[in-house]
Amino acid sequence: MAKWRFGIRAKSTLALLLVCLVVLVPVAAIGMQLFQGLREHFAETWARNFTELHGERIAGPLSREVALARRLAGSMSIRNWLRREDDEALRQQARLEAEGYRRDFLGRAWFLASRGSLAYYFDDDATSESLVPRYRLDPEKPEDAWFFATLAAPTQVNINPNPDRWLKQVMVWINVVVEDQGERLGVAGTGVDLTTFISSFLHTTEAGVTPIIIDRKGAIQAHPDPQRIAWSSGATGTVSPAHTFSEQLTGKEDAAHLAAAMRRAAATPGTVEVMPALLDGRRQMLAITWLEPLQWYLITAVDLETIHLFEDTWVRIAVGIVVLVLLSVLTLFTLSVDRLLLQPLRGLHRSAMALASGRFDVPPPDAGRDELGDLNRAFAHMARQIANQTQELEDEVRARTAELRDANAAMAASQKKLGDSIQYASLIQRALLPDRALATLLGEHHFVLWRPRDVVGGDFYLFRAEPQHYLIGIVDCAGHGVPGSLMTMLARTAFDDAMNRHGIEHPAVLLEQADATLRGMLDQAHLPRAIAASTDAALVYVDRNARRLRYAGARIDLYWSDGDTVHELSAERRSLCDRKKGEYTEIEIPLREGVTYTLVTDGYLDQAGGEHGFGFGDTRFREVLRHVARLPFDHQAQAVDAALESWRSGLPQRDDITLLSFRID
Incomplete structure (x- = not known):
């Protein structure tokens, strides 16, 4: 029935x-x-x-x-x-x-x-x-x-x-x-x-x-x-x-x-x-x-x-009657809904909350003979399926977690090796810089600001001395980080080869020889044409006996200042290894007493900063040189570095920075 x-x-x-x-x-x-x-x-x-x-x-x-x-x-x-x-x-x-x-x-x-x-x-x-x-x-x-x-x-x-x-x-x-x-x-x-x-x-x-x-x-x-x-x-x-x-x-x-x-x-x-x-x-x-x-x-x-x-009396009476009827109806409606719908739903809610908290042992509510009863039976079936699937997922997650743990450990070991290698490369690159020779021969009459953007960089500086003759220079290779540091190895080799072949008296000859050597190295490597391999450089030959200075540059100018004015010797506008081969000339000027000579890469001049994020620029740099020219070199170094940091105002360093200042008295 x-x-x-x-x-x-x-x-x-x-x-x-x-x-x-x-x-x-x-x-x-x-x-x-x-x-x-x-x-x-x-x-x-x-x-x-x-x-x-x-x-x-x-x-x-x-x-x-x-x-x-x-x-x-x-x-x-x-x-x-x-x-x-x-x-x-x-x-x-x-x-x-x-x-x-x-x-x-x-x-x-x-x-x-x-x-x-x-x-x-x-x-x-x-x-x-x-x-x-x-x-x-x-x-x-x-x-x-x-x-x-x-x-x-x-x-x-x-x-x-x-x-x-x-x-x-x-x-x-x-x-x-x-x-x-x-x-x-x-x-x-x-x-x-x-x-x-x-x-x-x-x-x-x-x-x-x-x-x-x-x-x-x-x-x-x-x-x-x-x-x-x-x-x-x-x-x-x-x-x-x-x-x-x-x-x-x-x-x-x-x-x-x-x-x-x-x-x-x-x-x-x-x-x-x-x-x-x-x-x-x-x-x-x-x-x-x-x-x-x-x-x-x-x-x-x-x-x-x-x-x-x-007359508001009849209005108040009508409102009172309406409110009384409304309250009575709402009370009856609330009791009916609670008895017919809310009580069964509360049982289903308790079971759902237990399932959400991960307790699968809580029995589902009693299934009635209406649609709510069908819902309760469907919920019980769903709870059993969730329990089974949860167990399977937990097993799979444990297995995947173990695999990820092993992979992370291997990745951390590889990253540590890579970091150690880069740090070691930084020590090697730093060891190749002529800091000891500069300190021995120029002493307190020079300072160097060398700041790679990353752990290693694409800038380096040169110094070679002969009796009463010096060759001072800075080089800015394309790129920075590891690629830039590898380019410095090639460029350093090219300049050492040029100095060994031609001596140090003619900076323009050295630039042309280094350009030819670098082009030969890169041609043998068959690099794609899209890869930048250009190198900026400036060389200064100092003859203490003749009291003369001979300069040649590829996109790096020579500045000199006595504290009153700032002069600039302009470099050629083509880099080494540029698409079109450059021709480099020498400029010779007399050495001046109490004058500070400065070479700087574009990483300093192009550093973004200020209110609008513009580059530091040549005009502002010349004013800094004029202001610090008569200071002791340790004070000059602090002032030049402070000027850059004040301009940068927390913005990230854009490129490798090298600045070399010296005085020949």
């Missing part, structure tokens, strides 16, 4: 049925999104209506005050009197004219400031006399800068919130330039108490609402926080960045979006532009409208997290 199997598919179906219960979660999320969108819509509508309403409340009275102030400034009596302030009849006519306007102003006050006399006149209900100077304006005083800035401004009307030193109040001053036939005679205007704005606009009872007024440049003209207002910005034309509205925005692109919204609002006065922004670090909705008569922007900032547009 076939047994009924409750497979994993059926279990998944059951789990899916349970998951369907949590459809409420996305429904709730969608509901919250709709609620948030509705909230933003109502906040935008509320901000738009609030801004339009208060824009009309502010623009209407102030527009009326601006119109009255314009009429006052345009009065013929006022203009005539400002031209002749000492005329009593004109003063009385102007006083009567101004008195009529005073009764119409909301603040029942006016002021006049004369450009000619710099007198400041003021009249209100408490004033007993009119057109009597209250104050003399001073261009040196900051508090009087508004007057001179207004006269200098291109516009005729200027509206400026500013603390008044006489009234001890914060006023919105309406400044109108008095003009007559193109001449600016002074400034007339009135003031409106700022408390009117605070009571009707700035002080709203709605939480999360911040009303703000800014000018065309973004300077804050009115704000619930007086410290943020840019006082006198309209008159002086200057404003601190901290008092501009754009500086209050903290969003990355909010300032650009604000500028675009302000342009749109100014283009269509009376309309309201709405935009989201981060203001004081909080997400807010900004409603912006342009007050054309005042040249101001009216802004209402609505904090979406603070403003109360709905």
Whole structure:
């Protein structure tokens, strides 16, 4: 009788049925999104209506005050009197004219400031006399800068919130330039108490609402926080960045979006532009409208997290119910999954971890009658195969390890033999250098800097002495390391053969003979043409009796310096064993007292270093020679070596280096 199997598919179906219960979660999320969108819509509508309403409340009275102030400034009596302030009849006519306007102003006050006399006149209900100077304006005083800035401004009307030193109040001053036939005679205007704005606009009872007024440049003209207002910005034309509205925005692109919204609002006065922004670090909705008569922007900032547009009680109840249902569904789903899926999987996990740690004796979990049971049986079979294969691999690894150990031992022995051979070759190469002969005959009047790039190198130097005659030279063979050292053996043999045949008196003859000998050796070896076998060399013959020096070189120049100047004898530009045979000539100069002669291979001159990794170069080398020419030779050696090391700055040595300096006194 076939047994009924409750497979994993059926279990998944059951789990899916349970998951369907949590459809409420996305429904709730969608509901919250709709609620948030509705909230933003109502906040935008509320901000738009609030801004339009208060824009009309502010623009209407102030527009009326601006119109009255314009009429006052345009009065013929006022203009005539400002031209002749000492005329009593004109003063009385102007006083009567101004008195009529005073009764119409909301603040029942006016002021006049004369450009000619710099007198400041003021009249209100408490004033007993009119057109009597209250104050003399001073261009040196900051508090009087508004007057001179207004006269200098291109516009005729200027509206400026500013603390008044006489009234001890914060006023919105309406400044109108008095003009007559193109001449600016002074400034007339009135003031409106700022408390009117605070009571009707700035002080709203709605939480999360911040009303703000800014000018065309973004300077804050009115704000619930007086410290943020840019006082006198309209008159002086200057404003601190901290008092501009754009500086209050903290969003990355909010300032650009604000500028675009302000342009749109100014283009269509009376309309309201709405935009989201981060203001004081909080997400807010900004409603912006342009007050054309005042040249101001009216802004209402609505904090979406603070403003109360709905009754939240029913929202909290709905959220609580949703959370309770969600927790219940999640609990049921968790218990079901744990019982149906997780417990069998934990047994399989324990067996897998034991297998991963190398323990093959741990029994696999019990195999059920569903897909998990099939997985457990497959895992048990896999574990047995892994155990067998692991044993086979361990046996093979042990065998391979033994083979590698023997191979490494043989390789280490071979490497030691090769290293010992190279070290021995280095001792032989060093022993062939004429250090003892140089020390015996030249003593402290010479030094040699010989520095192979590797253990052995392709550079060496020559010295052969006869009574009162010396031959000194350096040779730079192609290559370095072991190939270069083998070339030095051939070159040394070639030069010894040349000196034995022709003596040491003619360096050019020796170079030509060595070139011919080397070419014969290399031709017998049948070397490929691609292998470099060129050799640079320089030979100096010194005749102490005749006090003469004879030099010949193949791509190695002779330098000499007395400490004041540096001279150079140029070598032929073709090396020994070059593709085209070179012709070498001798240069003879008199020996000079106290002069240091120097031969150097290109390994020194081409050494990379400095800030950009350029070669040391001939110019820098000549300067070093001039600097050290008069020093004792042990100090010269230290200075030349230190100059190279300082230039190299830790970069690897590029080539073999040989430098030989001597003096014949």
